[in-house]
Amino acid sequence: MGVIRSLKRNFTGFLKKMLNKKSARIGIYGPPNAGKTTLANRILRDWTGDAMGSVSNVAHETRRARRREGVTIKGNGNSLSLDIIDTPGLATKIDFHEFMEQGMSEAESKRRAKEATEGVIEAVKWLENLDGIILVMDATEDPFTQVNVTVIGNMEARGLPLLIAANKIDREDSSPSTIREAFPQHPLVAISALEGKNIDTLYEEIAKRFG
Structure with a gap:
């Protein structure tokens, strides 16, 4: 009987531990070239030593959602296991001429535009x-864009918790306060995903708000 009681206690403790485990599936969204993949890479390198994917100055370089499971981050005494989804840049319209301006052929540009459109739907x-x-x-750009307003409205309609990362504060022309004033209803952390500025503060907010 003693062995049975011990097994029950161990199982109960294991079950409580699993039930109390904090995890969340978090999507990284935003317009093209805002720094989504740079941020995803920063998170993965800080906590796993790995990376999500390559970064490019070409808009819509990420044309398919990429997922990494079980990334455990810690912040302000909290621990959270994340499934991170790095998504393609959201846009209301994707014109193949944008790719041609980067020196690509018309056929390659049309293929990429089609893939990018499918990526937005995904x-x-x-x-x-x-x-x-x-x-x-991007804290260097005007936040009052159709894409930003549409995306935030869509997420608010779905009731999804939202944390804004005002990126690129390493640049002199950045103005995260403009984003804060534009969308005061949502928490915001001003960061440089490239240089790692304020990343620890971002981790604290992620663990607090999504845990």
Whole structure:
């Protein structure tokens, strides 16, 4: 009987531990070239030593959602296991001429535009399976864009917790306060995903808000 009681206690403790385990599936969203993949790479390198994918100055370089499971981060005494989804840049219209301006052929440009459009549709579908959103915005650009307003409205309609990462504060022309004033209803952390500025603060907010 003593062995049975011991097994029960061990199983109960294991079950409680599993039930109390904090995990979340988080999507990294935003317009093209805002720094989504740079941020995803920063998170993975800090906590796993790995990377999500290559970074490019060409818009819509990420044309398919990429997922990494079980990334455990810690912040402010909290620990959170994340499934991170790096999504393609959201846009209301993708013109193949944008790729041609980068020196690509017309055929290659049209192929990429088609893939990028399909990637945006895929990114929107992922919203059905997420626990929260990190919305990356370029702090050097005007936040009042159709894409930003549409994306935030869509996420608010779905009731998804949203954390804004105002990226590129390493640049002199950045103005994260402009983003804060534009969308005061959502928490914001001003960061440089490239240089790692304020990344620890971002981790604390992620662990607090999505845990």
